Amino acid sequence: MSKVEIRNLRKTYDNLEVIHGIDVDIADGEFVALVGPSGCGKSTLLRMIAGLEEITSGEILIGDDVVNDIAPKDRDIAMVFQNYALYPHMSVRRNMGFALKQRGLPASEIDKRVAEAAGILGLADYLERKPRQLSGGQRQRVAMGRAIVRNPNVFLFDEPLSNLDAKLRVQMRSELKELHQRLATTTVYVTHDQIEAMTLSDRVVVMNGGNVEQAGPPLELYDSPHSLFVAAFIGSPQ
Ligand code: ADP
Numbered sequence: 001m002s003k004v005e006i007r008n009l010r011k012t013y014d015n016l017e018v019i020h021g022i023d024v025d026i027a028d029g030e031f032v033a034l035v036g037p038s039g040c041g042k043s044t045l046l047r048m049i050a051g052l053e054e055i056t057s058g059e060i061l062i063g064d065d066v067v068n069d070i071a072p073k074d075r076d077i078a079m080v081f082q083n084y085a086l087y088p089h090m091s092v093r094r095n096m097g098f099a100l101k102q103r104g105l106p107a108s109e110i111d112k113r114v115a116e117a118a119g120i121l122g123l124a125d126y127l128e129r130k131p132r133q134l135s136g137g138q139r140q141r142v143a144m145g146r147a148i149v150r151n152p153n154v155f156l157f158d159e160p161l162s163n164l165d166a167k168l169r170v171q172m173r174s175e176l177k178e179l180h181q182r183l184a185t186t187t188v189y190v191t192h193d194q195i196e197a198m199t200l201s202d203r204v205v206v207m208n209g210g211n212v213e214q215a216g217p218p219l220e221l222y223d224s225p226h227s228l229f230v231a232a233f234i235g236s237p238q
């Protein structure tokens with residue numbers, strides 16, 4: 001596990017600043033939800049942590065290391081997107097093991113990690129299937145499996161459940177919670193769904209227009225929102 005520290009981070013696209021010097025501290029093993037309306041900068045922040053987006057200024061630390069100049073593949077993270085792309089021609093087993101194979105891990109180690117992740121995710125009976133033979137929820141589990149097998153120190157999720165129907169979202173929510181209880185991997189979880197954020201996370205960071213409005217445990221935000229914006233977003237009684 002690793003802590004993640006964001007220090008005075010800014011992001012400018014084409015001379016327009018969209019992240020305005022924010023600070024966020026995420027402790028070892030903590031599950032932090034990043035919430036806020038569409039366009040407030042959640043994905044940009046997550047992509048900068050992953051190294052997929054250049055940092056304009058400021059610092060990101062993973063563990064004790066400043067990772068600003070570290071390539072994505074050398075950061076100890078695994079990211080799960082909303083539009084998870086599985087390889088259609090590969091079995092679940094191969095989809096889950098693919099990145100490990102690229103990294104040159106021995107087949108026996110890959111098998112072991114895939115079997116472990118499949119057990120955790122309830123995919124043990126589906127390992128030989130192709131993605132098209134799976135339901136939406138099972139496919140999303142395979143996408144998570146690909147992240148889990150890498151044993152990262154940090155998970156980054158960008159709205160991983162938003163393509164699923166409401167019932168499945170609720171089910172996957174509790175599965176994610178169990179997963180975190182089991183692995184205790186530091187997690188940054190982007191969502192625009194406040195219920196998801198409140199039920200899953202140790203702490204919620206509310207963003208608005210490229211700034212952090214408030215950060216705190218779910219109940220604290222609910223009971224003592226610092227602004228009308230936070231109250232409205234979290235759904236506190238006015
Ligand atoms: P969120 O994930 O919270 O919906 P984003 O991080 O995707 O927000 O976007 C934050 C802001 O940055 C938005 O105003 C968006 O239009 C802008 N933006 C995001 N990606 C790019 C890009 N590649 N080029 C220019 N502007 C971008």
Ligand code: MG
Pocket residue numbers: 042043044
């Ligand atoms: Mg986004």
